[in-house]
Amino acid sequence: MIVKPVDGPLGATIEQLDVSVPMDDDTFGQVLAALGRYGVLRFPDQRLDPVSLKAFSERFGEVQTSSRGDKTEHPGVSTLSNIKRDGAYIGSPDAGQDWHTDMSYRDVMGFVNVLYGITVPRRDGKVLGGTEFSSMHAAYEGLPADIKTRLATATATHDFSKFWEHMRRDKNSPRPPMTEEQRRRRPPVTHPLFLTHPITGRKILYANPGYTTRINELPERESDEMLEFLFQHQLRPEYRYVHSWTEKDLLIWDNLGTIHRAIADYRPDEHRHMIRCQVLATRVFEPGFAEPAMQHLATA
Numbered sequence: 206m207i208v209k210p211v212d213g214p215l216g217a218t219i220e221q222l223d224v225s226v227p228m229d230d231d232t233f234g235q236v237l238a239a240l241g242r243y244g245v246l247r248f249p250d251q252r253l254d255p256v257s258l259k260a261f262s263e264r265f266g267e268v269q270t271s272s273r274g275d276k277t278e279h280p281g282v283s284t285l286s287n288i289k290r291d292g293a294y295i296g297s298p299d300a301g302q303d304w305h306t307d308m309s310y311r312d313v314m315g316f317v318n319v320l321y322g323i324t325v326p327r328r329d330g331k332v333l334g335g336t337e338f339s340s341m342h343a344a345y346e347g348l349p350a351d352i353k354t355r356l357a358t359a360t361a362t363h364d365f366s367k368f369w370e371h372m373r374r375d376k377n378s379p380r381p382p383m384t385e386e387q388r389r390r391r392p393p394v395t396h397p398l399f400l401t402h403p404i405t406g407r408k409i410l411y412a413n414p415g416y417t418t419r420i421n422e423l424p425e426r427e428s429d430e431m432l433e434f435l436f437q438h439q440l441r442p443e444y445r446y447v448h449s450w451t452e453k454d455l456l457i458w459d460n461l462g463t464i465h466r467a468i469a470d471y472r473p474d475e476h477r478h479m480i481r482c483q484v485l486a487t488r489v490f491e492p493g494f495a496e497p498a499m500q501h502l503a504t505a
């Protein structure tokens with residue numbers, strides 16, 4: 206495989222790797238190293254179906270099964286699509302159209318998002334519906350030293366309902382109101398504000414405007430002000446990168462080291478259709494799992 210970094214704070218293209226074929230351990234170590242280092246990896250021109258997408262995803266850890274848009278015939282593989290069949294959307298129609306981190310609201314954090322582009326919207330030859338990322342390695346490094354020190358051991362609350370209600374209220378989302386059952390299944394959770402990344406060994410800022418509601422150790426008003434500062438800071442243009450889709454792109458990203466949003470610049474009649482797996486950050490924190498990748502980074 207060949208790794209071609211994007212000129213910027215994150216992003217790389219992996220060429221000459223067919224991800225539908227099981228990877229040997231050394232290749233997987235190289236992919237994991239590139240994922241930690243570049244945050245977002247594009248594997249162009251892949252031939253994938255739900256079964257091979259899930260098999261590839263499972264190399265990174267446990268695949269989440271109860272996602273929106275899940276199709277019962279392939280648990281863990283969900284459909285993101287604004288295409289309708291018999292009057293109903295065939296998948297989840299509104300991709301995450303504001304800055305967030307997938308699954309930061311869970312007690313077990315999200316690790317890798319695996320997304321395969323089947324239909325990409327275009328208008329007048331221009332590709333629409335891009336996915337934008339911001340580097341949380343860069344955001345942490347760019348923080349003022351006094352904030353790094355003051356919040357070194359701070360924790361933050363993440364709440365699933367914050368993003369859900371925002372999509373309904375401000376983004377015209379067809380999502381129904383959250384049910385009592387959903388609220389019971391998704392109580393607010395706490396994570397460290399600054400994490401040591403399991404692959405790079407460097408610090409990252411683990412907060413996002415979508416789900417983070419509170420810095421627990423600060424009084425409420427101070428917490429609000431600090432979060433507002435962090436949300437602005439983490440989106441500085443120099444930390445950001447937009448992926449412009451091509452059909453048959455497999456895109457994977459590190460939900461620990463990046464935040465992202467879907468760019469909603471396409472109309473309902475301009476179709477966007479993708480399939481996805483979400484991998485939980487279980488195995489990546491197990492001793493030894495990231496070791497070969499860390500060795501690749503150390504010798505690169």
Ligand SMILES: [Fe+2]
Nearest residue numbers: 301306307465
């Ligand atoms: Fe997302």
